[in-house]
Amino acid sequence: MLERILFDxxxxxxxxxxxxxxxxxxxxxxxxFLRLFFAxxxxxxxxxxxxxxxxxxxxxxxxxxxxxxxxxxLEDFLQEAGVPVLRTAASAPAAAETLRKEAEEAGEELxxxxxxxxxxxxxxxxxxxxxxxxxxxxTVLWDAAKIRETFGLSEDSFPAFLALSKRLGQKRAQALLxxxxxxxxxxxxxxxxxxxxxxxxxSSILQDPAFMKEEAVPVPGLALPxxxxxxxxxxxxxxxxxxxxxxxxxxxxxETLTGDREEAEALFRRAxxxxxxxxxxxxxxxxxxxxxxxxxxxxxxxxxxSERESAFLxxxxxxxxxxxxxxxxxxxxxxxxxxKKENASLLTASFLVSHLKSLRLLAGxxxxxxxxxxxxxxxxxxxxxxxxxxxxxxxxxxxFDCLIGAYxxxxxxNDYTPRDIGTEYLKDDTLPEEKAFLAKKxxxxxxxxxxxxVSGFVQHTARILAESAxxxxxxxxxxxxxxxYETIELPLTYVxxxxxxxGIRVLPEKLKKFGDDLTGRIAELDAKIHGETGxxxxxxxxxxxxxxxxxxxxxxxxxxxxxxxxxxxxDILEKLxxxxxxxxxxxxxxxxxxxxxTYADGLSEFIxxxxxxxxxxHQTITATGRISSTDPNLQNIxxxxxxxxxxxxxxxxxDGWSFTDSDxxxxxxxxxxxxxxxxxxxxxxxxxxxxxRMTASRVFNTPFDEVTDLQRRNAxxxxxxxxxxxxxxxxxxxxxxxxxxxxxxxxxxxxMFPGIKTFLDRQVTDAxxxxxxxxxxxxxxxxxxxxxxxxxRRQFGERVAMNAPIQGTGADIMKxxxxxxxxxxxxxNRKSQLILQIHDELxxxxxxxxxxxxxTILREGMMGAADLKVALEVDCHNGTxxxxxx
DNA sequence: CTGCACCGA
DNA sequence: ACGATTCGGTGCAGA
Numbered sequence: 063m064l065e066r067i068l069f070d071x072x073x074x075x076x077x078x079x080x081x082x083x084x085x086x087x088x089x090x091x092x093x094x095f096l097r098l099f100f101a102x103x104x105x106x107x108x109x110x111x112x113x114x115x116x117x118x119x120x121x122x123x124x125x126x127x128x129x130x131x132x133x134x135x136l137e138d139f140l141q142e143a144g145v146p147v148l149r150t151a152a153s154a155p156a157a158a159e160t161l162r163k164e165a166e167e168a169g170e171e172l173x174x175x176x177x178x179x180x181x182x183x184x185x186x187x188x189x190x191x192x193x194x195x196x197x198x199x200x201t202v203l204w205d206a207a208k209i210r211e212t213f214g215l216s217e218d219s220f221p222a223f224l225a226l227s228k229r230l231g232q233k234r235a236q237a238l239l240x241x242x243x244x245x246x247x248x249x250x251x252x253x254x255x256x257x258x259x260x261x262x263x264x265s266s267i268l269q270d271p272a273f274m275k276e277e278a279v280p281v282p283g284l285a286l287p288x289x290x291x292x293x294x295x296x297x298x299x300x301x302x303x304x305x306x307x308x309x310x311x312x313x314x315x316x317e318t319l320t321g322d323r324e325e326a327e328a329l330f331r332r333a334x335x336x337x338x339x340x341x342x343x344x345x346x347x348x349x350x351x352x353x354x355x356x357x358x359x360x361x362x363x364x365x366x367x368s369e370r371e372s373a374f375l376x377x378x379x380x381x382x383x384x385x386x387x388x389x390x391x392x393x394x395x396x397x398x399x400x401x402k403k404e405n406a407s408l409l410t411a412s413f414l415v416s417h418l419k420s421l422r423l424l425a426g427x428x429x430x431x432x433x434x435x436x437x438x439x440x441x442x443x444x445x446x447x448x449x450x451x452x453x454x455x456x457x458x459x460x461x462f463d464c465l466i467g468a469y470x471x472x473x474x475x476n477d478y479t480p481r482d483i484g485t486e487y488l489k490d491d492t493l494p495e496e497k498a499f500l501a502k503k504x505x506x507x508x509x510x511x512x513x514x515x516v517s518g519f520v521q522h523t524a525r526i527l528a529e530s531a532x533x534x535x536x537x538x539x540x541x542x543x544x545x546x547y548e549t550i551e552l553p554l555t556y557v558x559x560x561x562x563x564x565g566i567r568v569l570p571e572k573l574k575k576f577g578d579d580l581t582g583r584i585a586e587l588d589a590k591i592h593g594e595t596g597x598x599x600x601x602x603x604x605x606x607x608x609x610x611x612x613x614x615x616x617x618x619x620x621x622x623x624x625x626x627x628x629x630x631x632x633d634i635l636e637k638l639x640x641x642x643x644x645x646x647x648x649x650x651x652x653x654x655x656x657x658x659x660t661y662a663d664g665l666s667e668f669i670x671x672x673x674x675x676x677x678x679x680h681q682t683i684t685a686t687g688r689i690s691s692t693d694p695n696l697q698n699i700x701x702x703x704x705x706x707x708x709x710x711x712x713x714x715x716x717d718g719w720s721f722t723d724s725d726x727x728x729x730x731x732x733x734x735x736x737x738x739x740x741x742x743x744x745x746x747x748x749x750x751x752x753x754x755r756m757t758a759s760r761v762f763n764t765p766f767d768e769v770t771d772l773q774r775r776n777a778x779x780x781x782x783x784x785x786x787x788x789x790x791x792x793x794x795x796x797x798x799x800x801x802x803x804x805x806x807x808x809x810x811x812x813x814m815f816p817g818i819k820t821f822l823d824r825q826v827t828d829a830x831x832x833x834x835x836x837x838x839x840x841x842x843x844x845x846x847x848x849x850x851x852x853x854x855r856r857q858f859g860e861r862v863a864m865n866a867p868i869q870g871t872g873a874d875i876m877k878x879x880x881x882x883x884x885x886x887x888x889x890x891n892r893k894s895q896l897i898l899q900i901h902d903e904l905x906x907x908x909x910x911x912x913x914x915x916x917x918t919i920l921r922e923g924m925m926g927a928a929d930l931k932v933a934l935e936v937d938c939h940n941g942t943x944x945x946x947x948x
Numbered sequence: 949c950t951g952c953a954c955c956g957a
Numbered sequence: 958a959c960g961a962t963t964c965g966g967t968g969c970a971g972a
Contacts, residue, residue, distance in 0.1 A: 605969095684965065691966080788962055793962075853959085
């Protein structure tokens with residue numbers, strides 16, 4: 063009897079997520095699949111394999127989107143090996159059952175290979191279950207005997223077991239069936255099941271036709287392909303061609319390692335030739351990270367002249383530890399004593415830097431030529447770029463930053479390493495991760511002892527970048543983001559580098575005083591709280607202990623549970639604080655310890671020797687296009703409470719200078735007005751009305767002048783909610799009102815602003831059609847949640863679809879404004895410097911005498927950054943510290 | 949390393 | 958029955 067082996071998409075998924083520690087994840091999945099595929103077929107000589115992708119429509123892939131390169135390789139393999147692939151929108155059990163019946167009628171037997179045990183029902187009496195054991199996959203035969211052995215259940219009761227365990231849990235399902243034998247048995251003894259609620263659930267599950275029906279409905283259009291017994295020799299051929307491809311990619315590359323000047327000159331000349339012919343040169347400057355997340359001195363530079371040819375030019379010393387002159391080309395920077403190292407490396411590094419500079423200038427003026435780099439923002443010191451060069455605007459056209467490009471194409475990823483980029487754009491995952499490569503040693507230490515390895519790694523990186531850059535650029539062009547890349551993201555890399563290089567001045571003594579003043583009050587509160595609660599030992603900072611104390615032992619009302627115990631969040635404690643003084647004390651304690659640890663103590667760790675804090679601005683973190691700030695985060699310095707706000711007094715300009723702080727007024731609501739074209743909202747902005755009052759007037763049907771403070775506050779919350787993608791529950795929580803009331807507000811809002819309703823609905827439908835949302839400047843955000851099966855996740859997707867175009871457009875506009883402001887400051891030879899961005903706010907350290915001009919530059923730069931249907935309004939203040947300027 | 953809590957836009 | 962307004966970063970507790 064001919065045996066058909068059916069690999070289903072669950073088995074593919076299991077493979078895709080098989081994380082084998084020693085293998086790169088993507089290829090690990092593929093090689094694991096091939097291993098298992100052959101192992102199964104090897105044991106079943108003469109069987110005829112097929113693959114079915116069920117439940118995912120006709121044109122979807124076998125593997126999840128993250129594994130696109132493997133998907134392609136997998137399909138190539140299946141095609142070359144002559145394995146048919148069937149696709150259907152029907153469920154896997156339905157598809158398997160249809161095919162099984164067809165096979166049966168033809169006198170054949172169908173054996174599914176799957177990671178989903180629920181296939182084992184209806185007519186399918188046995189299957190091979192894919193399981194992971196110690197990182198590798200294996201198959202286990204499941205049949206009646208195995209079911210009895212594992213669960214103590216009969217084959218007949220197994221479908222009921224699956225259905226019940228989904229919703230009751232395995233243990234309870236098992237217990238019920240062991241006791242009553244079959245679903246019929248349970249039904250007869252339904253009354254014996256304790257608890258009316260549980261009884262109802264069991265009863266409804268037992269009636270669910272999807273699980274209980276004996277006969278599955280055949281899937282139309284799904285036909286068993288002609289039998290083609292698997293030929294092991296084909297497999298061997300395919301495998302060897304696969305591995306040859308890999309060998310060709312990794313071994314044929316020509317690599318050069320040199321510290322010799324003449325040889326380096328020759329390589330630079332050849333790189334220039336590549337650029338002159340409109341080609342791509344990959345460049346990786348190598349340095350060790352220094353303090354504050356910035357790059358240390360240059361150790362070497364790798365050039366990739368093509369995907370097969372590269373070189374590593376190492377920075378060498380000019381004299382050794384004894385001060386004796388060294389011959390050119392000796393790779394001995396690390397033999398130079400520490401105190402002399404900087405001079406020694408500067409001498410030879412400057413040779414490399416001046417050559418990099420001419421490469422850059424050449425690439426910038428040659429059509430089609432690019433320098434493929436990774437993370438330009440951290441590389442400016444190595445490219446010989448002088449600020450004055452950008453007197454007429456920031457010109458970085460010769461560069462292609464693969465990091466930025468990959469981010470624009472998919473901003474959802476956690477990281478974008480060169481290895482990731484190779485895997486994604488070249489289907490080449492032969493480059494190790496930088497972290498894995500470095501393990502515990504720094505580049506400097508490694509270079510000293512393992513020159514060849516470091517050189518090989520960095521060159522490999524450069525080759526990957528050179529080869530990926532044109533592909534990423536193609537994708538940007540296809541997705542119409544090349545303008546966003548060229549005019550915003552690329553020049554912004556320089557602005558951000560400049561801002562973090564300059565930093566912001568902090569007075570350490572003042573910061574210390576701020577912290578010390580808190581310490582006294584914290585100690586007082588600490589003692590008071592322990593006294594008031596009568597428990598001298600508990601840890602106030604432990605939500606677990608605090609929750610148990612307040613709600614279990616003191617029996618305070620209004621407790622809510624989280625996953626791991628009582629919630630002690632501020633909004634719950636605030637409701638209790640009028641009645642329980644100790645709760646008010648706890649809230650104050652929380653506020654003060656937060657200020658002390660995160661801000662007073664936290665910030666002081668980051669004050670550099672120049673007495674300034676140099677944050678790092680990240681350009682490839684957020685899903686919406688915003689910038690983020692870390693080490694420290696200067697985008698969340700307290701503002702709301704008077705006491706927290708005080709900390710802004712420790713941020714000061716240079717002596718004699720001032721700060722000018724400028725922020726967009728309600729930029730997101732204005733973007734919403736403009737993008738939606740809603741007439742009422744646009745008119746309100748054009749008439750210069752108080753927008754929240756106007757909203758209140760309409761939503762609560764009250765004359766404009768009679769709107770109460772409460773109404774205005776509620777309307778403001780509604781406006782925020784609209785921008786975030788509102789739900790009635792969310793609004794009711796935010797306003798402490800009933801859900802019905804919140805729903806009525808939203809209803810009335812949409813009646814009054816129908817253009818906004820239409821616009822938001824369209825954002826959701828468009829995102830569902832396209833799979834992503836788009837900002838005014840063409841930035842995309844994929845929203846995979848919209849296609850997920852969970853209702854909650856889809857709801858989340860819908861809110862994201864409403865929010866991302868608005869928040870993202872705000873980010874676009876602010877980025878454009880930053881470039882405009884920065885460029886004008888330099889064009890006009892101002893001394894004043896842009897130093898911080900806080901999403902809708904810019905901070906400039908203003909030189910004496912430039913106050914008026916800086917205000918003009920900020921206002922005009924920010925207001926003119928976009929042409930909306932409503933004006934962009936900007937508030938601007940000057941002051942002697944950040945507290946006063948904001 | 950995760951969850952909670954809380955700072956900002 | 959669930960879980961319910963977006964985007965981030967940091968510090969702490971507790972596993």
